[in-house]
Amino acid sequence: MSYTKPKFKETYGNFINGKFVDPVGGEYFENNSPIDNTLIAKYARSKKEDVENAVAAANAAKEAWGNTSAAERAAMLNKVADIIEANLEEFALVETCDNGKPIRETINADIPLSVDHWRYFAAVIRAEEGTATELDVNTLSMNIKEPLGVVAQIIPWNFPLLMLSWKLPPALAAGNCVILKPAEQTPSTATLLMEKIADVFPPGVLNIIHGFGPEAGKPLASHSGVDKVAFTGETTTGQLIMQYASKNLNPVTMELGGKSPNIFFNSVMDADDAYLDKAVEGAVLFAFNQGEVCTCPSRLLVQEDIYDAFMERVIARTKAIIQDNPYDVNTMVGAQASNDQYEKILSYINIGKEEGAKVLTGGAACKLEGNLANGFYIQPTILEGHNKMRVFQEEIFGPVLAVTKFKDEADAIAIANDTLYGLGAGVWTRDAHQLYQIPRAIKAGRVWVNCYHAYPAHAPFGGYKKSGFGRETHLMMMNHYRQTKNMLISYDKNKLGFF
């Protein structure tokens, strides 16, 4: 079964103060589909003036929104979840068209997960409570959570609706108004969502502005009318956003990617069973979402005594990947999200070869036929080398796996931690001691143990080292969007006696 490119309007504006509006300057930019490099639609090319309007709308709405009850806010979040769920196939199709990822993934992962994150935060605010402590018989310390006010969020293009659904629900649930800027490569599902939920929130509570980083992202991140900035992206932009936030003394949260190790100890091959089959799939998950995942398990570490036997299976499984039209339900790997990504990935494969890495499979672009010949496809690629090579140290953000051997536990931990980043890691073993001790020794915020690439709400996600800070997809994120009001109450009728 195969889908076809969905229909779009010619142009889309920003969503500010509860309605779609044209950009002040009247300019739009073209957004193409990476599947065949054809035009999807034109989106607002916002500038400083548009950001001003969105920030003003959010500030005008924040007091009333911050005073709504948790029950009211939860009901609205649940309503958004229901609307996405009721239109799941439409969202999936638009996402596939905009990003290039296979329809199999958007239907089964991106969109259902998005639904669940809205529901999770709707539930969180109904269940959580403040705290109160009796410090002594006459003194009570009471902690009340208050929203920050207005939050700016800048999200990437690899999981457009899902990243939106990681960012918006906790901020809105906490009682903030939000201005969100989708990535300019993938503005479509955010726009579709605003069309569907235009009336759910009061005007000004949720605002979406489109446009380019230097023209719209920068004025948003540096605006003094914003109380917090949340960003997912890369390190240089992360540093700039922190700098801009420092001028306003604003808090920030950052998720800046990684170079995640996926470690396979020799016990995985103790039996040829379902678990080994799962482990082989776990190694091949590097190709999931075309490798465009912050936690892509892009460094494969295999214990030396099982290396040849294990890699034989990993290579065979990788070669069996179906790379074809992303609209086809059988396709496993689709298009890279843009031409510059495509070029960058090829340049990395090239430097890997120059550094002496051996190509075990793939190693080139994937040429598809017909309309798809204009799209951006790269073969799932495995490069064998050592951890000091650049392909082992830099996030390629493509379906490129760098594999190396390790001797023992200490060697595995040393290689795993020899990276600037610390977002994700995988540990695969049948040994009960290793199951606990190895994950504890790895400096990363999320260690998958005998699994990989699971992103359920209710399990916190965030980085160590240069991968950033903050913990998303969990109630912890609520406190990144809130103040704590401490009320220190005296029930003592007697004076201190100082004056």
Add this chain to the structure above:
Amino acid sequence: MKYERIAITERAKEIVEKLKEAHGDLIFHQSGGCCDGSAPMIFEEGDMYLDDSDVLLGQLVGVNYYMNQDQFEYWKHTHLTVDITEGRGSSFSLEIPLGLRFIIQSRILTEEENAALNP
């Protein structure tokens, strides 16, 4: 003979010149990490806070090219050529509104180059 760590293609040079006319003095910074990372970004001089942890790799068309020290440790054996391609990379890099994106083409330094640049 003087050896360089970085170079720039003619077509990338033209874009840098164009951006200089529009924005004044500029710097390149090599980013790392997620999404649009691992690519050169170009900003107005003074926009990005730089200090001793940023290594100056050289100058291209009068524009200083920086990289963070810890990233440099993994890159210093390679020669980088800044090129430009069509693209829609999201970041604050100034060429993005032009529908273009700077990218890096790398090669290993020759033994001679390496001896001179990484003594």
